[in-house]
Amino acid sequence: MSTADVTRVPVVEGYFVERPDGTGALVGGKCEACGSYFFPKRFSFCRNPGCGEPGLIDVDLSTRGTLWSFTDNRFAPPPPYPASEPFEPYGVAAVTLEAEQMVVLGQLARGTDVSTLKAGQAMELCVEDLYEADGTVYTVWKWRTA
Amino acid sequence: MSEVVVLGTGMHPWGKWGRNFVEYGVVAARAALADAGLGWADVGFLAAGNTMRNGYPGYVSGSTFAQALGWRGTRVSSSFAACASGAIAIDSARAQIQAGRCDVALVVGADTAPKGFFGPLPGVRPEDPDWIRFHVLGATNPTYFALYARRRMEAYGATTDDFAAVKIKNSRHGVHNPNARYRKAFDAAEIAESPVVADPLRLVDICATSDGAAALVLASAEYAARRADRDRHVKIAAISTVTPQYPNTYLDMPDIGTDSAAGAALPERSFRDSIAHAAFEEAGVGPADLSLAEVYDLSTALELDWYENIGLCAEGEAEALLRSGATALGGRVPVNASGGLASFGEAIPAQAIAQVVELTTQLRGEAGDRQVEGARVGLSINQGLFGHGSCVITTR
Numbered sequence: 001m002s003t004a005d006v007t008r009v010p011v012v013e014g015y016f017v018e019r020p021d022g023t024g025a026l027v028g029g030k031c032e033a034c035g036s037y038f039f040p041k042r043f044s045f046c047r048n049p050g051c052g053e054p055g056l057i058d059v060d061l062s063t064r065g066t067l068w069s070f071t072d073n074r075f076a077p078p079p080p081y082p083a084s085e086p087f088e089p090y091g092v093a094a095v096t097l098e099a100e101q102m103v104v105l106g107q108l109a110r111g112t113d114v115s116t117l118k119a120g121q122a123m124e125l126c127v128e129d130l131y132e133a134d135g136t137v138y139t140v141w142k143w144r145t146a
Numbered sequence: 147m148s149e150v151v152v153l154g155t156g157m158h159p160w161g162k163w164g165r166n167f168v169e170y171g172v173v174a175a176r177a178a179l180a181d182a183g184l185g186w187a188d189v190g191f192l193a194a195g196n197t198m199r200n201g202y203p204g205y206v207s208g209s210t211f212a213q214a215l216g217w218r219g220t221r222v223s224s225s226f227a228a229c230a231s232g233a234i235a236i237d238s239a240r241a242q243i244q245a246g247r248c249d250v251a252l253v254v255g256a257d258t259a260p261k262g263f264f265g266p267l268p269g270v271r272p273e274d275p276d277w278i279r280f281h282v283l284g285a286t287n288p289t290y291f292a293l294y295a296r297r298r299m300e301a302y303g304a305t306t307d308d309f310a311a312v313k314i315k316n317s318r319h320g321v322h323n324p325n326a327r328y329r330k331a332f333d334a335a336e337i338a339e340s341p342v343v344a345d346p347l348r349l350v351d352i353c354a355t356s357d358g359a360a361a362l363v364l365a366s367a368e369y370a371a372r373r374a375d376r377d378r379h380v381k382i383a384a385i386s387t388v389t390p391q392y393p394n395t396y397l398d399m400p401d402i403g404t405d406s407a408a409g410a411a412l413p414e415r416s417f418r419d420s421i422a423h424a425a426f427e428e429a430g431v432g433p434a435d436l437s438l439a440e441v442y443d444l445s446t447a448l449e450l451d452w453y454e455n456i457g458l459c460a461e462g463e464a465e466a467l468l469r470s471g472a473t474a475l476g477g478r479v480p481v482n483a484s485g486g487l488a489s490f491g492e493a494i495p496a497q498a499i500a501q502v503v504e505l506t507t508q509l510r511g512e513a514g515d516r517q518v519e520g521a522r523v524g525l526s527i528n529q530g531l532f533g534h535g536s537c538v539i540t541t542r
Contacts, residue, residue, distance in 0.1 A: 012272055012282050028403075036393070036409030040278070040402070048410050049392050068397075069300065071292035071344045073284055078265035080281040092289050094397055101407035103397050107283055114345055119300035130282075140282055 024127035029056030065095040082131040109144035122146035154182025154363035160327040170359035171256030178361035190248025193239040195231035195255035195495025230530030232498030249369040255495035256359035292344035295447030302462040312446035320485020322516035356491030360500035384428035386537040390417040399531040418455040421535035433457030437521040440501040442528035501526035
């Protein structure tokens with residue numbers, strides 16, 4: 001999908017960036033006062049009750065982590081999931097980011113065989129197409145085995 | 147503070163009846179009042195649990211049921227806390243009694259549920275985490291249940307046979323419950339034929355979405371002491387509606403990222419552990435005192451998590467406890483003697499109330515073929531998405 005006349009748009013604004021080389025990073029909020037991270041950022045302030053700083057800075061989160069758990073979805077979810085016709089099953093992974101000390105969900109990269117995965121293995125972030133509509137490709141972050 | 151007792155219980159059977167949720171709620175409310183030997187005119191406060199998928203009447207459930215039972219000027223509350231809505235309603239009713247603002251309160255929860263996966267509210271709403279998880283990730287409720295189930299397999303060596311054993315146990319219990327939607331005992335072969343929805347969970351591992359209603363009549367101990375049926379009264383010893391402690395690093399619906407522990411120390415207990423802990427503290431009892439427990443088996447595997455969260459066994463030992471037979475009827479501490487969500491399916495605002503109906507029925511010794519012998523202390527627990535704890539302890 002690298003043809004120049006196709007517009008690529010993140011499926012949701014402000015959650016991740018895609019770089020020209022196809023890699024990407026999740027964008028979270030970081031509190032410079034206490035060191036807490038937030039993904040998604042959602043609000044402008046720190047939600048650590050022992051801190052409460054009014055501001056967060058935008059930071060790229062770690063692009064590598066370890067697999068906490070994983071599953072797949074074999075039946076089409078309800079809207080607003082943009083399910084393909086015919087429905088294409090997809091995996092979902094929960095990945096622990098070491099520096100951020102948090103777990104972040106993502107779909108598994110297309111073609112990942114869920115039956116080969118093990119908790120604790122290394123994973124890395126990538127960006128893939130989620131769906132296409134009216135000449136626009138909507139992209140999303142995913143986890144793939146590292 | 148004044149003690150609060152359960153004077154009456156009522157239910158509308160769970161199923162897929164296709165009627166307005168108010169119809170079910172009124173049946174349950176009237177049954178609870180009749181069971182208590184009281185009438186609607188005796189009720190000083192009505193607390194109801196909201197349903198999100200039945201239009202405006204579902205958002206104002208307190209006044210919806212007050213109108214349906216006949217306007218009498220009764221004060222009301224309408225609570226929403228997803229699966230924990232019923233517990234918030236019970237807590238709201240109890241607080242009114244404890245504050246001395248009424249002697250008798252009625253608690254009602256009822257739902258008419260859509261078929262299949264629950265989805266978010268309609269529209270394009272990227273500010274809503276519930277909308278985001280469906281649109282961006284296709285992360286349904288069973289996706290989360292499956293992540294928890296797989297985690298048990300990876301961390302503790304649980305197997306799909308263990309999950310099937312939960313289904314077999316709860317389905318055998320549910321056979322004896324006239325209010326259950328499914329009254330069929332499953333065997334391992336039938337479960338193995340059920341399609342995988344989200345690996346490792348099969349369709350029969352995941353609770354259905356149901357129509358149903360449950361109601362309670364609560365009263366102050368002083369009021370109850372004047373009643374003739376005192377031997378049927380059951381005391382509400384604790385209600386825990388705690389929210390998590392920061393940082394909550396355990397993946398929680400509908401979030402796609404947990405809290406970060408980079409800027410604050412982990413709390414003493416996980417969120418689910420803390421729900422039960424607060425109730426035990428208030429009731430002055432511990433896990434060893436429990437005669438029975440009703441836990442929220444949204445999936446078979448999740449029931450095993452709850453064993454550990456309520457202290458029936460140490461972390462990682464739930465499968466062994468299940469296999470010992472301790473949590474089956476006839477065992478040391480039967481879990482989901484009602485049949486659980488496996489036999490009921492989920493009628494969201496009614497479910498936490500239905501759990502307390504079961505505890506009351508058991509502590510009264512009126513549970514028939516599913517009776518837990520000598521039941522004296524019962525605990526019900528569940529968790530509503532968006533960080534809602536729900537735990538009630540009842541005693542004789």
